[in-house]
Amino acid sequence: THRPSPKAPPRILVIDDQGPIRSFLCELLAHDFNAQIGTAATLAEAEAQLRKGWDLVITDMTLPDGNALEAITRWQAHEALPPVVLISGFLSEDYIAEAKRLGVAEVLAKPFRPEALLDTVHALLPKTPQHERHRLPELKALGDDLFAMDRKMGFVFKIFSIPHREGAHEITKRALEVAVQIEGAQGGWMALAERARNRLVWVAGSVEPSVREIRLAGSKFEALLESGEEELFWDTEPSWPGLAPQQGFSLPITMQDEPVGVLTLLGVDPAAHRDIDRRQLLALLLRRLDVLLDNQAMQAALAESVRETLIALVRTLEARDRYTKDHSRRVGDLAAKIAREMGLDEETAELVRVGGLLHDIGKVGIPDAVLLKPGRYTEREFAIMKAHPGIGDAILKHMDLLVRERQIVRHHHERMDGRGYPDRLRGEEIPLPARIVCVADAIDAMTTHRVYRKAQPLSFAVEQLRKNAGTQFDPKVVEAALRLIERGEVRSQADEAPSAEILLPYSAREDFITEA
């Protein structure tokens, strides 16, 4: 490796994808430290350069071929890196923490004063003989302009990297974060209108509000949502009930150019707010948000129709067997109850409800002769039956929309001890929603009449759940289910008057807890 001698000029590698910034930094460093400078515009170029040995690396965060932090991790695995200075216009707390963890020597937020960089470089190059520093004033001014341009480009990049597949909640949250950064605001919030119910609902904010919705009619936002053009200014009044009064402004959020909500930014410097670059960026962000929300609404409608179709398919499937009629609906409902009892959020409860509805959809592919067989399965028949989670997975695979539901379908017969199927996952390897549906499925199987046996009383289900917690079932899920049973929220058909259907002959098939 390269060893700096006290007399040799310091060697500094500058990594930045923007030519003007690269040359600005080079000029600055060459001037002040008489340094020998190498440059790279991409991480790949930097990697090739690194072998030449440097005393210091100065790198931008986001390069065309990736993120510098990820590259640093990669490089560290192969060689001893010289001190690294990271410069970026977009430093989230996460990035700074990650940079510190990786041993990055200094993190500088753009735009920074050139002296700040020079001081940092000086401190990190201990063997360099001190040079007289004489900055050129015009160089500094040029630097400010360059950084402003770089910052703007960075925001454009940021606006377009808001993930579009993450759901409306994540989209609004990220868009708000970017808006706050563009405006240099202290915070803000976003709310969407629900016109049918005449209200404005809080969807994202830098603080948690005490009230999540307000009446739209008669509120300050009514006009803004009518015209879609006005801008509301805040000063002495709170912008949302419970918030402290703060200087700021509200703009309409649109979808297909129709106003659908409100973006409010608070703690804003009024002079900066008039800045043309900021106005342009904010307009671009709102335009992008329009497209993303519209896209999201379409996706949601599509997902809903796919879900409906699949649920109809499950009903058809269950109609083949009078004993499993409504089984999937009950499993879904019970799974959602268990999820809530475990303190999981509504989104997860809804996920396991739909996952429960669909869990046995793969049985579509199982022949009636096997599916409806009243007696004990042969080994071969059981093997056929065991294919249903995989078949269900294959059915849903083509629908990108139900990715998490698919995991439930595939893994609802896995066991905590790894003896389940199809992938023999164990413990936490099994997605939690699948572990929940597994317990709900077993409870419903035990407490309802089947073609091969009568329903068992709840006491039997309780006993089996306790006995198999930890081996077959997730103990935490079992605990929640037992609490529901204790509170009388689960019923067994064994405790109800028998219907004509179940008075028909049935035969015994053992081991129904592990049945397919």
Ligand SMILES: [Fe+2]
């Ligand atoms: Fe199943």
